[in-house]
Amino acid sequence: MATDSVVHQLAIRVGNRLRDERLMLTTAESCTGGMVATAMTDISGSSGWFERGFVTYSNQAKTEMIGVPADLIDRHGAVSEQVARAMAEGALRNSRAQVSLAITGVAGPGGGTETKPVGMVSFGWTNRLHTKVETVVFKGDRNRIRVQAAEHALRGVLLLLDEQER
Known part of the structure; x- marks a missing residue:
């Protein structure tokens, strides 16, 4: 599937x-299955600011790859x-x-x-100093929920960067 234009x-x-801020991003994705990482790496030159992506779809992957405690x-x-x-903080810990x-x-x-209805998505964003979390319930089919989640996650990065400047 081609990346959604938004x-x-x-x-x-x-x-x-x-x-511009000489920072690098890492992602830990479950329900989006790497959609954000794909969107980032679709952009030429992204190796200058995209460090890595973890697709931790199973609970075991969350624990083994990024250190989310099983308990x-x-x-x-x-x-x-x-x-x-824990996913956001673990992805940061396991990357540069x-x-x-x-x-x-x-x-x-x-x-x-x-x-926990269909469409419920929890997000985490961190810059080592500050971590934000949020849960949103999106409407639509599987693909639409995943696209909305990717959009929301990227908007959250922009907000985190705005807050970092203050």
Whole structure:
């Protein structure tokens, strides 16, 4: 699937900001399956500001690749702000980047519950000094939820960079 045009435009904006500030980004993605990393690396010259991406789709991958504690997943579930925070912080710890984003959610069409419905996505962003988390419930089919999650994650990086300048 070609990268959504909004995701692509946001990736360009994020890349320009990272390049201008001489920072590198890493990603930890679950339900988006590397969509953000793909959008970043679709841009020529992205090796100057995109360090690496972790696709940690399974709980075991979250634990093994980026150090999310298994008991944290057991207590809160993979789709939670606690796990999104641990994913963002773990991706940063396991890379040379200064900024990270994490995405974990229920893209559907199955897998939703009453407390964690299809479309629920938890995000984490960190720059080593400050970590932000947020949960959003998106509407649409599997692809639309994943695209909206990628867009939201990239907008969150821009907000984190804005806050970093203050």
